[in-house]
Amino acid sequence: MSAPAALGAYITRGGPLHALRPGAKLLGLFAFAIATLAMRGWIAALVALAIGVTLALLAGLRGRDFWRVARAFALIGVPLFIFQTWNAGWERGTEVIADLLALIFAASAVTASTRASDMLETISWALTPLQRFGVDTERIALTFSLAIRMIPAVQDLSREAQLAARARGLERSLRARTVPLVLRTVSQAQLTGEALAARGIGDAEAP
Numbered sequence: 001m002s003a004p005a006a007l008g009a010y011i012t013r014g015g016p017l018h019a020l021r022p023g024a025k026l027l028g029l030f031a032f033a034i035a036t037l038a039m040r041g042w043i044a045a046l047v048a049l050a051i052g053v054t055l056a057l058l059a060g061l062r063g064r065d066f067w068r069v070a071r072a073f074a075l076i077g078v079p080l081f082i083f084q085t086w087n088a089g090w091e092r093g094t095e096v097i098a099d100l101l102a103l104i105f106a107a108s109a110v111t112a113s114t115r116a117s118d119m120l121e122t123i124s125w126a127l128t129p130l131q132r133f134g135v136d137t138e139r140i141a142l143t144f145s146l147a148i149r150m151i152p153a154v155q156d157l158s159r160e161a162q163l164a165a166r167a168r169g170l171e172r173s174l175r176a177r178t179v180p181l182v183l184r185t186v187s188q189a190q191l192t193g194e195a196l197a198a199r200g201i202g203d204a205e206a207p
Contacts, residue, residue: 015058015059015060015113016058017055017058017059017109017110017113018059018060018113018114020113021122022114022118022119022121022122023122023125023126025110025113025114026110026119026122026123028110029106029107029110032048032051032052032103032106033103033106035048036048036099036102036103037099040095041091041095042091042092042094042095042098044095045094045095045096045097045098045099045102046094046098048098048099048102049098049099049101049102049105051102051106052101052102052103052104052105052106052109053102053105055105055106055109056069056105056106056108056109056112058109058113059108059109059110059112059113060112060113061105061108061109061112065112069104069105069108070101072158073100073101073104075158075162075178077097077100077101080093080096080097080100081093081094081096081097084096084097123140124137124138124140127140160184161178161180161184164180165180
């Protein structure tokens with residue numbers, strides 16, 4: 001059975017991207033992000049979005065899994081599109097939203113087709129040369145691990161906040177959806193920090 005598909009969740013069913021090495025996928029994601037941000041215009045943004053969607057489908061994001069990623073983005077995407085359209089026109093609004101969604105789908109494709117352990121091992125290996133400069137590569141890898149694990153958790157919190165707002169008849173209120181999400185996300189981050197500190201992780205070394 002596949003894992004819940006969200007940004008940061010690995011999908012066990014195979015696909016063309018599953019066969020690629022994690023390093024190749026991370027480099028590809030980096031190159032795609034640079035190209036997407038470098039291209040200007042709403043048409044180029046839609047092309048990038050089409051590529052991002054294709055990558056997500058190749059990684060195994062289908063049906064409910066696919067729309068779960070899209071719905072999570074909609075919470076910030078819709079207000080951002082409205083603001084950009086009001087401020088700079090629909091062309092700019094389309095460009096910004098399509099670029100962001102393209103990057104989210106591309107990142108989802110990488111995380112859905114790569115085990116977290118393999119990704120972290122690749123990142124640690126890539127950072128190995130920095131150890132001679134005193135860089136704690138294990139701590140950096142831990143940071144990536146926490147970030148990957150937190151993204152699905154934040155998506156779940158976002159969905160719960162949206163359901164709570166709908167239950168109170170406030171589904172159209174941006175404040176009713178975002179304020180509880182921010183507060184619960186900060187609380188979750190604090191609990192994570194306290195758990196790490198209890199294990200002696202993240203404490204500054206005494207001089």
